[in-house]
Amino acid sequence: MAYRIHLETLDIDFICQANQNVLECLISSGKKGIQVGCRGGGCGVCRVEVVDGEYCARPMSKAHIDDQSIGNRQVLACCIKPKSDLSLKVLGKIASSIKRKYQL
């Protein structure tokens, strides 16, 4: 099953398979200039806010995502997989690389 991921920062959509994490899908969408960190939940570069939609998450480092962040639906894109279409805002260092690349 595949879901549509809307990235509010760039106003773009990309497709993510249910068995892929959101960061993998964003990178494979072909958008250049996406800063890639550890891809394993350790660096916090890929922090996003899930504005809309459902997801499943694997455990994330408390150094980057504390309980309050989880309550605010702020997660690491490399640690979540979609369970529905999602709408995201980028928050971590990935946001500055995207804004710089696309002059937002």
Ligand code: FES
């Ligand atoms: S890429 Fe490092 S936490 Fe996601």
